Amino acid sequence: MSEEVIGSAPRFSVIVPVYKVQGYLRECLDSVLSQDFADFEVIAVDDRSPDGCGAILDEYAARDTRVTAVHRAENGGIGQARNTGVERARGDYLLFLDSDDTFAPGAFRAMADRLAQTSDPEILLFDHVRTYWWDKVQPSASGELLAQTGTETFRPADHLESLNLFAVVWNRAFRRDFFTGNGFAFTDGVYEDALMVYTTMLTAETAGCLDQVCVEYRQRRQGNSMKTPGRTHFTIFEQYRRLFAFLDTRPDLDRVRPLMFERMVSHFLFTFARENRVTPADRPEFFHRAAAMYRYLEPAGFVVPAGLDGAKYQALRRGSYPAFQALKLVNGARVSGRDRLRKARRTLGKQAFQRFYQLQLRRPVDENLAVYSAYWNRTPACNPLAVYEKAKELAPHVHGVWVIRKGAEDTVPAGVDFVVANSPRYWEVMARAKYLINNVNFAGDIVKRPEQVHLQTHHGTPLKRMGIDQQKYPAAAKGMSMRKLLERADRWDLSLTSNQHSAEQWERVYPCAFRSLDAGYPRNDVYYRATAEDVLAIRDRLGIAPGRTAVLYAPTVRDYQAGYVPRMDLERVTRELGEDVVLLVRTHYFYGADPRLAELQERGALIDVSTYPVVEDLCLAADALITDYSSIMFDYANLDRPILTYADDWDVYVRSRGVTFDLLSGEPGETPGVIATNEDELIDAFRSGRWDGAEATALRAAFRARFCQWDDGHAAERVVRALFLGQGPTPAALPLAERTVAPSPRAAVAAVPGAVSVPTAEVSAADVELAG
Template sequence: MTTTNPAAPRLSVIVHGRDVQGLLGACLDAVTGQLQPGVELLTAAVGEEAQDVAVRHGGTVVPLPDGTSDAAARAAGAGRARGDWLWFVHAKDRPPVGGVRALLDRVSEVPDAVDVVVADHVRSTWRSSGGGSGGDARYLAAVGRRDVTLGEAPGLLRVTPLLGNRALRAAFWRAHEKELAAADEMYPARAALVLADRIACTEHVTLDVRELRPQSLPPVTAEQRYRLIGAYEDLQRLMQRHRTPARPRAVLYDLMATEAMRVVARETMPDEVAREFFHRASAAAVRWEPAGHRRPGGLEGIRRRLLEEDAYTKYRAFQAANHRRRDLKAAVRAGKKKAGAKVRDHYYQRALRTPVDPELAVFSAYWDRGVACNPGAIAAKLAELAPHVRPVWVVSKATEPLLPPGTDHVVPGTRRYWEVMARAAYLTNNVNFPNAVVKRPDAIHLQTHHGTPLKKMGLDQLDYPTASKGLDFDALLSRIDKWDYSVSANSHSTRMWEHAYPSHYTSLDHGYPRNDVYYAATAADIRAVRDRLGIAPGKRAVLYAPTHRDYEATWTPRLDLTALSERLGEDTVLLVRGHYFYGGTASPLAGLRRSGRVIDVSTYDPVEELALAADALITDYSSIMFDYANLDRPIISYADDWETYAKTRGTYFDLMAEPPGHVARTQDELTEILAGGAWRDEASAKARAHFRRRFCEFDDGHAAERVVRRVFLGEPEEALPPVVPVESRTPAPTPEEATS
């Protein structure tokens, strides 16, 4: 067994990279939850967001600038590591429960001659969590508890080439760092096996690899395609230099040919790139063909022969013939499903053949419920900055009478609706347009969202059956693939949207346009809103706005509003938003409503006016808290069922640990906070200040302008109004200030 410095850790876990789609936190949670004597954590954090997450989780943080490659991050982490063994874990991946212990145990028992320990892994996708044993189990089982050379176990080259599913002895890494620090992970993962004196294995799953949705990643460039062939050729040269036996070289050759054909067959590439890739793969196949090599039989053998002959055109013809055969079989099985199944709408199909109108913009909000939210604020700013663009709102038939006079609009399903949807150059929504809406190449889809996420959203709901019941995730993915831009109010939202809605859109870190009013409203505006609501001057108005519970079939009152109002007295008015009144004239609330001490604002729009009128907010887990925080007014979290809500719906952070103000778990606690001075004390202000810095990051009153200039006027990012720092902003006056 190896003798080491007892003060040094046995295993250094090096988490490296940027915070891809907000996954770094989950990775570090998984590692820190398994730390034990003999294990150290280092995070080679690329960019400020990753560094902030890493600092909160502890361990050694190696800060690296944006743009640092994964290879450079790995090397930087290894340079600070003190352990006898190095384990590189990408920031998007994570060790499953028991993974750290299993790897620590294995590296602690192998002989000194072993340089690499190879482990199993599983894969999680945007749809599912990894479980069970991975696809490499059979190769690892063939080695068992022995330690071997690559010549004795060439099948180890077929283990998925990741650095995260193998640990490297630190001295071995330093001796071969030039080879092992290569940029593309496939090369160093396999080069480690070539360079190792001896290799050991463990059949334990030590890594859960998070596969990101391809549509959420930058397109693969031609040079990246070509580098794959170059990496295989570099490995063959490395094997030559190290006199690797024939069997591993033959395995590597088969892997190269198989992967090259897979890329040509399955990956989308421009024809000229595919042709050049095929040509390079052909040259490599001829150059490195092992002596006595025999092609496989069947269709694969035909493909290999065409590759070796550099017969790209013949290969494509062969591929097309196979596709036609498969398509014919599928058509027979489907039984001719009405060849196109009747055109969904004749007018729409005809309109899709006409040019896009560069001056036509479609807006919708909350499933066609009218002019509201971020789309409404963007449309208003559009009229000011780009009046040549004509807005048309999509609204339901029931909403038509409620529209502002003169609003140009269409009703879903009508002839003009399909014509407008087909020809608009801009389509803006705070939810998604219907599945039937086609994304035209020269049309821009702008997704504004309608809140900062506390609860799990999108694909992140997959692990929460109560919240995801009835959701069609395939249809969701198709809808988000139409997005060109996604508006965000803060870095937290940006990361969560990338995770929950993985696709290749551009995030606009510009703030929520609907929140601009919180910086533009005047004292006169606030007095006018309170007058409309019937709130007398000098009265304290408290807005109560709870959210929906997925686990409740019907609404369950969470507060006894009668008791609360009686306890707070005549100087306090409760503005209650939601379906929270029960009973009719016999209700105990009836008298309070008549007296003006409880006002039902469930159907009042816009909600931003309610926030401006309120001296304080009571909410539970509603996203209104993030918007209201812009006003820098007191927020009380009434969280009587936090544990149930978090377990059934899932949340992105612990609201109890980072609330925007005081937290009440019972009505008595809530009453005490509001009845005394605690609702606006120093502790409340301190919590709110921290909350505002994190969640009001981009909301400074100029969000709509930035969005309109960037999307509708095409101005570059650097020409937009810069975001005003939180501490330099002046929110709208409080109701108290507005009356003084």
């Protein structure tokens, strides 16, 4: 620990109120803990957040003594959470950071230096930038004003221009004895920042400025409470009543009242003009309450601004809502359902289908109809298929229909109802189905009706960067419209996750209004339900000779390469591994058939399983997995069998696609087993036995605990109960130690009478017990 932290009280207490920000919280905390000035404490207050925030805080607190995690028994709002943090604070200065924002590198060092130069003023103001999801960074309007002050201090009430700075508490540091000594506390409800800023600034005798950007203020596309319409925004009136009640106790500040009045009215008009704050139904009441406060609090001799702003003030003073509307002062015209439908019509394909689809959209939604699709309408598969099968058992009243691309009709199993994409019935079921289930996005021209419920199941845990993160990686985002991607993600109501890592990533990279469904991946249920007979039958179908160790090799796609390019000399590897090992090779589904693989298979060197329809079967048949960065590793980890990471191009992959964690770190929870960066290392891993040794086993256990968090064989049931039956995601996930996984091939041989034994390795007692 740095010498700077020696002493009974830290220089800074960073107070972070936390509620429903699991996709951003790690970045927020990391921005604090990575500061090069280390004399601080973090008091993170979990305001009874319903997601994984509390667990994240506990994780950080466990590994860094500077972090204190406080869990409130009841949700009290951001103001109460901040008050809780102040009560625990020991630092000389209080810093308030919202949990979806970040501190800029070097911020604390710059603050500490400026505080020393200004003899510890009661308030230190500093600069910020706004950051947007499309990577735009917008400077604040405060830079010039902050720079003019230099290292001088001032009394804010004597320098009224300082009161025009953005009225939030996170762009300033408060000396703790000043803050607590004057009894400042945050009030309930939104708009609490404005009240706190103005009362503290008008009370302070000394303030200083720092013109360095210290906070990166995230402009969230969705999820910001200030951009959620509703009655909560009426709290603004009470906050400004409190401000003027404060001014009533300070006759020495009468000269400030006109400015505070102007700030109040501007804030009312700003809030009123936004439909994402005040709903159309609430507008008349909001307007009249704002007008009443205007007339009640207007200072004698107040001069309204010139121009359009002045016209707004005059209309508000008169209290005439029709006159205000006539000025066209309400921003964001209401978009009726008819307008949305008209926009959707323009995006549809052929004229005949346009008219037909428009007709279907006017018909009632069928409460007992569900539409399924997987992998861009390829064939029934993955999580949607597992949900479909379980729904037939638990919710038979819901009829399921699959969307299939033209030409793939013969891949649909007998008895499964389906429609061909863009056929008349396709438009009908897409318009009328209550439930929409997909592991990718439905086509962009589909209109998501308010009555419909869209479940996005995804099709893997993200090691690689996804969603808006791909903007930084041109090879990955080539030809992709982020705007259209997010418009499609806006249709999601539920986002299915199998672990906390995925839940955090999806919320951050798809900044939309969906709710996370933490139920596990239904497609992985089979890993807990397959029997020894099932495992042996699959191996027989694949042509795996009895007694051979089957190794599944499943590399992922490379965005920086065109077509399938083998990452290893498959002929050499199979030869070096010996006759007892058979390699099952599965190329990514983006690639077509590869003639070289066909040739090697014909020669008996390997088995090409690239077109085998059920990847779960391949995993059950394999004694071990070799992969690189494919999400198959997370699913295979459920089986608790060896995983080898073959990463010959890690640096290139990281630069071209980006990753969410360091797969090659060798740290528990990040690396699933043996790492090989070339063929020699891979071959040696098998020859030496390291592929299934104690170290690899320990790494696999930690990896499984982190990424198989909610997979226990009951994921499909939880999804069906939550989606179709309204029962919530029940039953609760079993603890890892209580789950029974499908037997390994060795254990399956031991469990099935008459099965051919495995000569390459002895069957352990644990294998026999597992198979039973």
